[in-house]
Amino acid sequence: MPKRLLIIVHAPSPNTQALRQAAERGACHPEIEGVEVIVKPPLEAGPEDVLACDAILLGTTENLGYMAGLTKDVFDRCYYPVLEKKQGLPCALYVRAGHDGTGTRRAVETIVSGLRWKWAQEPLILRGEWQEGFVEQVEELAMAMSAGLEAGVI
Numbered sequence: 001m002p003k004r005l006l007i008i009v010h011a012p013s014p015n016t017q018a019l020r021q022a023a024e025r026g027a028c029h030p031e032i033e034g035v036e037v038i039v040k041p042p043l044e045a046g047p048e049d050v051l052a053c054d055a056i057l058l059g060t061t062e063n064l065g066y067m068a069g070l071t072k073d074v075f076d077r078c079y080y081p082v083l084e085k086k087q088g089l090p091c092a093l094y095v096r097a098g099h100d101g102t103g104t105r106r107a108v109e110t111i112v113s114g115l116r117w118k119w120a121q122e123p124l125i126l127r128g129e130w131q132e133g134f135v136e137q138v139e140e141l142a143m144a145m146s147a148g149l150e151a152g153v154i
Helices: 014-027 047-051 069-083 102-115 133-151
Strands: 003-009 035-040 055-063 090-097 124-127
Touching: 003 014, 003 047, 003 133, 014 035, 014 055, 014 090, 014 133, 035 133, 047 069, 055 069, 055 102, 055 133, 069 102, 090 102, 090 133, 124 133
Parallel strands: 003 035, 003 055, 055 090, 090 124
Antiparallel strands: none
């Protein structure tokens, strides 16, 4: 039975949609065969998805120095239903930050700490003006998550 990587991404613009596609592409790399990848926007993701996954990758925009409201909504709906059941869940995060992403990162880290999830990698903050290199960075992050999950190292 394959392991399951859940990717929840808030992608309100063409650039953030490109990042979502990069995450899916990286996680579904052809050499990674033992991982089922599920990609959902925040409004479609719920506690049942988190309970059914073996690792989670979150992608959000920075909105007013904080995570996107829809990303926060996922945490609000999932926090208590998964709290005692998914401690130690490997997770990773990327933030598309028009500024510095510090507040967004801190907010997500606080929630993840409360859930007792474990960071598989340092959060990836994509700062400032749009750069094409952001796409490659997100693809590599997702590929590393998926490969690590398949290999059993995360």
